[in-house]
Amino acid sequence: MNERIYMDNCVTSAMAPEVLEAMKPYFSEEYWYPSSFVSTGEASSAAFEGFRKVIAAALNAKPKEITFTSGGTIANNIALKGLALANSGEGRHIICSTVDYPDLLTHAGYFEKMGFEVSYLEPDELGFVSADKLKAAIRQDTILFMSTMVNHVVGTIQPIQEYAKVLAAANHKIWFHVDAGQAFGKLHLDVAALGVDTLAISAHKIHGPQGIGALYVKKGSRLGPYIHGVRRFEGVQPGGLSLAAMAGFAKAVEMVYQDLDGHIKQLRELSDYLLEQLESQIDYVELNGPRGEGRVCHNINVSLDFIEGEAITVMLDMHKITVATGSACASRGLKPSYVLMAMGKNHVQSHGSMKFTLSRYNTKEQIDFTVAKLKEIAVVLRERSPLYKAIKK
Amino acid sequence: MHPQNVGVMENPDATATEGSPACGDQVTIYLKVDEEKLIIEDVSFLSYGCASNIATASIVTEMAKGKSLEEAKKITWRDAMDALDGLPPVKAHCSVLAADTLQSAISNYEIAHGLKEVPNFSKETIIEELKKIIYPQVGEDIITLKMVKYVGFDEKTGEVLIDLNLMSFDQYRDNVAEEIREHLEKYPEVKDIKINFPSS
Numbered sequence: 001m002n003e004r005i006y007m008d009n010c011v012t013s014a015m016a017p018e019v020l021e022a023m024k025p026y027f028s029e030e031y032w033y034p035s036s037f038v039s040t041g042e043a044s045s046a047a048f049e050g051f052r053k054v055i056a057a058a059l060n061a062k063p064k065e066i067t068f069t070s071g072g073t074i075a076n077n078i079a080l081k082g083l084a085l086a087n088s089g090e091g092r093h094i095i096c097s098t099v100d101y102p103d104l105l106t107h108a109g110y111f112e113k114m115g116f117e118v119s120y121l122e123p124d125e126l127g128f129v130s131a132d133k134l135k136a137a138i139r140q141d142t143i144l145f146m147s148t149m150v151n152h153v154v155g156t157i158q159p160i161q162e163y164a165k166v167l168a169a170a171n172h173k174i175w176f177h178v179d180a181g182q183a184f185g186k187l188h189l190d191v192a193a194l195g196v197d198t199l200a201i202s203a204h205k206i207h208g209p210q211g212i213g214a215l216y217v218k219k220g221s222r223l224g225p226y227i228h229g230v231r232r233f234e235g236v237q238p239g240g241l242s243l244a245a246m247a248g249f250a251k252a253v254e255m256v257y258q259d260l261d262g263h264i265k266q267l268r269e270l271s272d273y274l275l276e277q278l279e280s281q282i283d284y285v286e287l288n289g290p291r292g293e294g295r296v297c298h299n300i301n302v303s304l305d306f307i308e309g310e311a312i313t314v315m316l317d318m319h320k321i322t323v324a325t326g327s328a329c330a331s332r333g334l335k336p337s338y339v340l341m342a343m344g345k346n347h348v349q350s351h352g353s354m355k356f357t358l359s360r361y362n363t364k365e366q367i368d369f370t371v372a373k374l375k376e377i378a379v380v381l382r383e384r385s386p387l388y389k390a391i392k393k
Numbered sequence: 394m395h396p397q398n399v400g401v402m403e404n405p406d407a408t409a410t411e412g413s414p415a416c417g418d419q420v421t422i423y424l425k426v427d428e429e430k431l432i433i434e435d436v437s438f439l440s441y442g443c444a445s446n447i448a449t450a451s452i453v454t455e456m457a458k459g460k461s462l463e464e465a466k467k468i469t470w471r472d473a474m475d476a477l478d479g480l481p482p483v484k485a486h487c488s489v490l491a492a493d494t495l496q497s498a499i500s501n502y503e504i505a506h507g508l509k510e511v512p513n514f515s516k517e518t519i520i521e522e523l524k525k526i527i528y529p530q531v532g533e534d535i536i537t538l539k540m541v542k543y544v545g546f547d548e549k550t551g552e553v554l555i556d557l558n559l560m561s562f563d564q565y566r567d568n569v570a571e572e573i574r575e576h577l578e579k580y581p582e583v584k585d586i587k588i589n590f591p592s593s
Binding site: 307348 | 394396400410414415416417418419420421439441442443444445447483529564565568
């Protein structure tokens with residue numbers, strides 16, 4: 001195979017050619033910002049409202065509940081700091097889990113420094129964080145619960161609706177923020193049914209442009225302003241935001257949502273096929289996280305025993321295959337995956353973990369080629385591995 | 394990747410294993426030594442680790458092959474890194490592990506053949522071990538970088554006390570502490586390791 005096989009779509013994904021086309025007019029022809037009362041502004045306002053409607057419809061939200069941001073992380077920042085700061089008068093206790101996305105965990109660390117108390121819920125061995133644990137952690141001064149809807153490492157889908165019920169049953173208001181970065185476009189997301197107050201998504205994980213995301217804020221939510229600056233128009237974070245990126249975001253959403261069920265089914269079939277091939281072709285392969293419906297449709301994470309993931313990743317890269325690993329050797333802080341460790345995996349399982357996140361552009365042929373190469377690499381590395389030799393004895 | 398000298402050696406004259414799966418890398422080195430001339434006739438390795446780990450073990454074994462024990466004892470992790478035209482700072486510890494394992498294998502040979510005695514464990518041993526611990530951000534060891542402010546060893550209790558000048562927000566602090574423990578725990582004299590960091 002000559003083209004690159006890209007299976008790291010949970011980090012970012014290829015922008016669809018149709019998306020690029022949808023963006024083009026807004027760079028140098030219709031580049032005006034909305035909200036001006038003259039004709040240029042009005043034309044852009046109409047376009048902007050159209051884009052916002054698309055995002056809102058995908059989440060079953062009202063257009064006015066959608067704010068465009070310069071990405072998922074900024075959406076998380078606006079929601080989390082906004083909620084915590086505006087409601088700190090009611091209490092200073094916050095709940096999250098040990099397996100949340102770094103956006104949330106770095107906020108937890110920041111809140112602790114700011115004098116908040118944070119409770120960290122532990123997952124089970126499949127990565128699920130139960131609503132019962134949330135219930136047990138709630139205190140009189142709890143003001144905020146933040147959760148990652150789909151785990152970014154093992155694809156575990158958290159019980160968001162059950163959380164919402166637990167929070168609603170508390171005798172005071174507890175704000176509920178969800179990072180849906182890995183869930184958007186891979187699950188049906190209905191913010192009303194989910195019962196969340198705020199929810200963050202981004203475009204570039206569903207073949208939209210990089211640098212644009214959105215935040216859902218339920219009408220009536222008490223959110224303080226976190227980013228200060230000029231507010232050019234309602235519905236965007238302060239400052240200027242690319243109208244072209246919004247156009248691309250809307251187009252990417254349309255492409256997925258014109259047949260969301262078909263899209264999910266396609267990804268589920270590809271993932272099932274990948275897992276089946278990995279388990280049947282390669283020895284000592286163990287799936288990390290749940291199997292089947294409890295897992296998002298595009299994520300497969302397996303540990304290959306006795307060998308280390310950075311070496312595997314580098315060798316796959318030589319065959320133009322891009323995947324990810326939870327090995328400490330591949331991480332900036334030289335630490336094993338905190339998600340896998342929290343799930344009770346040992347160091348070797350974490351170092352040998354390989355994460356494949358698929359997209360609609362992946363094919364069965366690509367999977368066949370990848371598994372064949374991985375099989376060869378596993379044989380070579382195991383021949384060299386002192387751990388494998390010890391087992392063989 | 395085409396590493397040299399990979400594989401288990403049948404009936405080696407000496408062997409050593411360093412590192413641990415917990416830290417993500419482990420190397421075993423086997424030596425065959427000419428008993429009269431004290432020359433390393435053959436050398437091979439096994440590696441559990443990243444691509445740099447495999448590459449440094451390969452280059453270290455290439456450098457040692459055919460050398461006398463005395464010459465091979467002079468091979469340092471910096472030599473290995475230079476021979477590879479450098480490594481990123483975060484990967485310098487791989488080079489240390491490879492060179493370290495070679496030195497352990499040579500030392501094991503010398504002890505087994507009565508060429509040297511088992512060294513006494515002391516504070517100096519601890520300092521020598523700390524010189525093998527790399528601060529990943531810059532690729533230098535923590536002694537050279539003056540990150541170690543105090544080293545103590547209580548012979549009666551076996552307690553090691555180390556003051557380390559690494560702030561709580563340092564992304565490599567846990568990693569460095571874990572490496573220190575891994576390097577010292579292998580000595581039976583060490584019963585307890587206390588690592589102190591600056592407060593705040």
